Amino acid sequence: MTAQFDVVVVGAGPGGLAAATVSAEAGLRVCVVDDNPAAGGQIWRGQTESNGRARSWLARLQATQATVWNGLRVVDLAAEKRLRLEGASGGCDLLFDKLIVATGARERFLPFPGWTLPGVMGAGGAQALLKAGLKVQGRRAVVAGSGPLLLAVAASLRTHGAQVAAVCEQAPLRRLVRFGAGLWRHAGKLAEGVQYQLQSRFAPYRTNCWVARAEGAGKLERVVLTNGRRQWTVACDLLACGFNLVPNLELPLLLGCRVEEGLIQVDARQQSSCENVFCVGELTGVGGLDKALLEGQIAGWAAARDAQRVQALQRGLKKQKQFARRLEEAFALRPELRLLPEADTLVCRCEDVPYVALCGRSGWRDAKLRSRVGMGACQGRVCGAAAEFLFGWQKRDRRPPVFPATVATMAGEENNRN
Ligand SMILES: Cc1cc2nc3c(=O)[nH]c(=O)nc-3n(C[C@H](O)[C@H](O)[C@H](O)COP(=O)(O)OP(=O)(O)OC[C@H]3O[C@@H](n4cnc5c(N)ncnc54)[C@H](O)[C@@H]3O)c2cc1C
Numbered sequence: 274m275t276a277q278f279d280v281v282v283v284g285a286g287p288g289g290l291a292a293a294t295v296s297a298e299a300g301l302r303v304c305v306v307d308d309n310p311a312a313g314g315q316i317w318r319g320q321t322e323s324n325g326r327a328r329s330w331l332a333r334l335q336a337t338q339a340t341v342w343n344g345l346r347v348v349d350l351a352a353e354k355r356l357r358l359e360g361a362s363g364g365c366d367l368l369f370d371k372l373i374v375a376t377g378a379r380e381r382f383l384p385f386p387g388w389t390l391p392g393v394m395g396a397g398g399a400q401a402l403l404k405a406g407l408k409v410q411g412r413r414a415v416v417a418g419s420g421p422l423l424l425a426v427a428a429s430l431r432t433h434g435a436q437v438a439a440v441c442e443q444a445p446l447r448r449l450v451r452f453g454a455g456l457w458r459h460a461g462k463l464a465e466g467v468q469y470q471l472q473s474r475f476a477p478y479r480t481n482c483w484v485a486r487a488e489g490a491g492k493l494e495r496v497v498l499t500n501g502r503r504q505w506t507v508a509c510d511l512l513a514c515g516f517n518l519v520p521n522l523e524l525p526l527l528l529g530c531r532v533e534e535g536l537i538q539v540d541a542r543q544q545s546s547c548e549n550v551f552c553v554g555e556l557t558g559v560g561g562l563d564k565a566l567l568e569g570q571i572a573g574w575a576a577a578r579d580a581q582r583v584q585a586l587q588r589g590l591k592k593q594k595q596f597a598r599r600l601e602e603a604f605a606l607r608p609e610l611r612l613l614p615e616a617d618t619l620v621c622r623c624e625d626v627p628y629v630a631l632c633g634r635s636g637w638r639d640a641k642l643r644s645r646v647g648m649g650a651c652q653g654r655v656c657g658a659a660a661e662f663l664f665g666w667q668k669r670d671r672r673p674p675v676f677p678a679t680v681a682t683m684a685g686e687e688n689n690r691n
Pocket of ligand 1: 397
């Protein structure tokens with residue numbers, strides 16, 4: 274099957290929903306596509322009914338003529354202005370005049386001894402599982418890594434009945450104090466932080482602190498924490514650990530969009546270096562919900578050539594971009610984290626590649642060719658971001674498919690044909 278639209282939006286998180294809504298309201302023929310079974314992206318996760326802002330954006334979108342396709346992922350750029358998609362029932366192609374990419378971010382895991390034990394999971398992963406109904410009643414959890422997401426995860430764990438023994442933030446106190454002092458400009462974010470603290474019942478929050486290793490016989494029983502000077506042990510059966518977010522750049526890279534310092538470069542209309550390709554949300558700087566919503570609207574209005582509305586949103590966006598920069602500075606990762614893996618610590622869990630197999634390699638490609646790192650099911654989504662931090666490599670693959678796909682889809686066979 275092949276379908277054609279004025280605007281195709283990839284990703285139905287806040288950025289994509291806002292972009293699709295305003296461009297459809299402006300009268301364009303719009304299709305928004307997302308690989309999840311329901312709209313909402315990482316933050317709303319299909320639970321759009323229980324969240325006021327999510328509900329109102331979805332209601333606005335549903336009031337338009339926009340087409341919403343869930344359960345389909347974009348895997349390739351089949352030809353100019355032609356995306357190839359794959360879902361449970363096969364592949365199809367989408368033709369577009371303008372493309373808005375809102376593929377969001379994923380969390381960064383860093384390997385440390387014991388990180389593959391059952392009971393250890395990503396902080397954002399834990400959050401997603403809790404929203405999907407994971408039972409944690411009576412479990413004793415440690416939340417660790419870096420970024421404001423840790424507070425949200427601690428609050429969710431506590432709300433779902435877990436005891437939160439500690440929240441360990443690797444950033445030093447002085448940077449967080451500076452970050453906190455600037456939050457008066459962002460009253461909503463400050464209120465959110467206080468709300469998370471209340472929900473987590475003021476779980477002990479340690480700065481300058483990270484996990485040195487996770488231990489247990491066959492499953493997680495304790496973590497060894499460190500502040501770089503001494504180590505101590507905390508008993509727990511759940512560790513939620515993530516080190517900030519990294520943008521999902523695979524599709525914009527495939528399209529040829531310019532990337533600098535890990536972020537897609539866009540102009541004031543959110544247009545990337547490729548004409549008629551707009552990028553919004555976490556792709557242009559990890560800044561959270563409000564930034565994604567604003568950028569989505571700007572791209573949507575830009576696609577509809579409404580320069581006045583684009584201009585009207587610039588001031589609000591400037592403030593959100595400042596917040597994104599402050600986040601990046603405050604939660605920058607400390608170099609000591611590069612020393613955590615031991616020789617036999619797995620870095621690539623899909624292909625069982627240990628740390629030692631990557632040492633001495635000249636870059637991501639060399640490491641890939643010699644060790645199969647990043648060549649498994651996740652295609653380097655997890656280990657690639659870790660390797661970038663551990664070794665300073667640049668992982669800038671521009672190769673299809675964006676996600677693993679069947680040969681039939683890639684060949685555009687049968688049901689892909691008109
Ligand atoms: C695991 C995780 C949990 C998070 N939890 C919270 C939280 O609890 N609270 C909070 O404030 N913030 C949370 N965040 C941050 C939050 O994601 C962002 O602040 C915000 O949602 C960004 O919106 P976005 O539209 O840019 O991207 P997202 O919300 O990430 O939406 C991107 C969407 O694009 C889809 N997609 C990506 N690639 C393709 C493709 N090729 N084809 C089709 N669809 C595709 C994704 O499945 C996703 O649905 C979380 C982030 C992550 C990674």
